[in-house]
Amino acid sequence: MMLKYIFYPGCYVSTMLPHVEAAIRFILKKFNVETIELEDLSCCPPKINSIADELFWLTVAVRNLAIAESKGLDILTPCNGCFESFFEAKMMYMEGKDLREKVSNILSKLGYKFEGKIKPKHLIEVLYEDVGLEKIKENIVKPLGALRVAVHYGCHLFIVEHGGDVWKKPRMTDELIKVTRAELVRDGLERLCCGFVPSTVDDAFSLTYRTEVRLKSVKELGVDALVTPCPQCLMRLEFGQVRLRAKARYDVPIIHLAELLALALGLDPKKFGFTVYHKSPTKLILQKIGLG
Amino acid sequence: MGTAVESASIEVSAESRVLVHDNSKCTACTTCMIACSMKHFGVADYEKSFIKIIFNPVVKAFEAAYCHHCDEPYCLNICPVDAIYKDKLSDGTVIVRISTLKCIGCGSCRLACPMSIPHEDPVMRVAVKCDLCDGDPECVKACPTQALRFVPRSEALNFLKKVYG
Amino acid sequence: MEEFLSKILEKHKDKIVKVKEIVPWRVIFEVPNGRLKELAKDVFEIHGFRLSTISTLDQGFYFELLYHFVKDKYVLTLKTVISKENPRIPSLTDIIPGANWLEREVRDLFGIEFEGHVEPERIVLPPDWSLEPPLRKPIAPKLPPTYAEYLVNLISKAALASITGIVKRRRTKMGLPEVVAPVLESKKVIEEIRKISKELEIDRKVPVRK
Numbered sequence: 252m253m254l255k256y257i258f259y260p261g262c263y264v265s266t267m268l269p270h271v272e273a274a275i276r277f278i279l280k281k282f283n284v285e286t287i288e289l290e291d292l293s294c295c296p297p298k299i300n301s302i303a304d305e306l307f308w309l310t311v312a313v314r315n316l317a318i319a320e321s322k323g324l325d326i327l328t329p330c331n332g333c334f335e336s337f338f339e340a341k342m343m344y345m346e347g348k349d350l351r352e353k354v355s356n357i358l359s360k361l362g363y364k365f366e367g368k369i370k371p372k373h374l375i376e377v378l379y380e381d382v383g384l385e386k387i388k389e390n391i392v393k394p395l396g397a398l399r400v401a402v403h404y405g406c407h408l409f410i411v412e413h414g415g416d417v418w419k420k421p422r423m424t425d426e427l428i429k430v431t432r433a434e435l436v437r438d439g440l441e442r443l444c445c446g447f448v449p450s451t452v453d454d455a456f457s458l459t460y461r462t463e464v465r466l467k468s469v470k471e472l473g474v475d476a477l478v479t480p481c482p483q484c485l486m487r488l489e490f491g492q493v494r495l496r497a498k499a500r501y502d503v504p505i506i507h508l509a510e511l512l513a514l515a516l517g518l519d520p521k522k523f524g525f526t527v528y529h530k531s532p533t534k535l536i537l538q539k540i541g542l543g
Numbered sequence: 544m545g546t547a548v549e550s551a552s553i554e555v556s557a558e559s560r561v562l563v564h565d566n567s568k569c570t571a572c573t574t575c576m577i578a579c580s581m582k583h584f585g586v587a588d589y590e591k592s593f594i595k596i597i598f599n600p601v602v603k604a605f606e607a608a609y610c611h612h613c614d615e616p617y618c619l620n621i622c623p624v625d626a627i628y629k630d631k632l633s634d635g636t637v638i639v640r641i642s643t644l645k646c647i648g649c650g651s652c653r654l655a656c657p658m659s660i661p662h663e664d665p666v667m668r669v670a671v672k673c674d675l676c677d678g679d680p681e682c683v684k685a686c687p688t689q690a691l692r693f694v695p696r697s698e699a700l701n702f703l704k705k706v707y708g
Numbered sequence: 709m710e711e712f713l714s715k716i717l718e719k720h721k722d723k724i725v726k727v728k729e730i731v732p733w734r735v736i737f738e739v740p741n742g743r744l745k746e747l748a749k750d751v752f753e754i755h756g757f758r759l760s761t762i763s764t765l766d767q768g769f770y771f772e773l774l775y776h777f778v779k780d781k782y783v784l785t786l787k788t789v790i791s792k793e794n795p796r797i798p799s800l801t802d803i804i805p806g807a808n809w810l811e812r813e814v815r816d817l818f819g820i821e822f823e824g825h826v827e828p829e830r831i832v833l834p835p836d837w838s839l840e841p842p843l844r845k846p847i848a849p850k851l852p853p854t855y856a857e858y859l860v861n862l863i864s865k866a867a868l869a870s871i872t873g874i875v876k877r878r879r880t881k882m883g884l885p886e887v888v889a890p891v892l893e894s895k896k897v898i899e900e901i902r903k904i905s906k907e908l909e910i911d912r913k914v915p916v917r918k
Binding site for chain 3: 258259260261262265266267269270272273276288289290291292293294295303304306307310311314357360361522523524528
């Protein structure tokens, strides 16, 4: 059976990390996952909006889900933020009766209807559950046994239904890294916030007490790369290094999980700008695996 | 609303819900602090937040400092103008509140509190602290990792006993 | 209480709700705010007191106004209470001209309106003062009147932000579609988001918390 999803890259991946999008598309194509892009989809929007106006946030998010439901397909997103937003929106919409009535009232005026038949899926879930580890293992053409990597999950990957196992998706991430044969090294700070959310309030604080703490710890591990499934973490940790340069040089290559998988699955790093568009020295990774 | 002295006799039952923070799940993203200050003051400001995420060097983890809405609040007992009172919601949740109308901003509650939770708001010049968002805490809704939960006291006690012995 | 003061009390028994004696020659009569003017007129015109000052206390839910009248060694304070929702009281300026500046000061600092004041202009604060009365205790944190601007900004930054030319070139170079949802700048999407925000009246005032 062919897998089919609505592909929702989110604003970060599509506007600032096109190389990650290229890697994701390569992986999905490799496993015959068909993706559809819809022009009608709007911003997810970020969950933090619900503090200002819960109903507005929920309506816009459920509108996206309703559009996906009209096509009868699940939404596939590689962005932790978008995933959280859709996931929470669906949960709140299905649980809260008053909210559901209010939101469906507004949406019905625009001609949309959502019944909770589809679900938002993170790229990790799609790869781990729907594609399957075995299938990925079979397709590995370039084992990355030479690499020692650390992982950074990103806060919003922990989102689950109430009382669920918050470590479910992070464990999937670990498995997906191990499948490339890369060695996973731990420092116990995997779940620490990258500093992206705090930077909206106090940038200097977040840079010193979140971003730098994590970078320092990874540097001490002496790993070849830090792998993250979250586009915001990727950007924060990369730009954090650039901004901290005056103080200290960390030079830790930060790559997206999809890029790691794409390398293992045989994508030519030159084709998707692996070394060009990163702000961290990703060249070191290629040297290590003998492609640079 | 009765007087502060009358309200002090409101009993806190085991069903009364309270915030509880799990440091093994917290990622220190501070979304709870942003949510709190946005909800109460309309700005994203760590200083104004009623919940604080701080690093605990003893257990090497991020902990949250927040109001526990004590059974016998020190702040209520020390307040010289009886501005602090207990309030019981329909679901049994007891909230220790500070009346901004009565408070004179002396700071006694901050000294009395074992965790120095009430702090002075520079604009209102009175003490402010967590009011559990009237029984629907915004920080719990904002937490992405379910490290913050809003649970009955009995459950919270069991959990904290397990963690801190 | 000295005889001179108890005589006044005897005469106006029907208006006075509470009496407090500090020392025999200094007493406080508590009166309902509707009857204060009658009593003050009597005290000023017949008994020969002068209005020394007016002091005001913000007691949270209400204001306490204290009119201090003095004659020789006697000090008579008329105390009255007015609600915060409707802080109005009849002015004494038509019977006691000396109350003019005192009332204007209270009006400036506490925002209490003295009805029928002969010269209702600012005295302590600058004429262009637009903030709250400075001595009045704030009731609740100041929330922004609306979040509409903030929300629309955020949504437009994320969803409707255009992909820059350089990114477009990069994307096509890598074989990606030039633009992709949700950064399409699709007119239809913008229109629908506008409709939702209108439907929800997100520019409504944020309700004031208790």
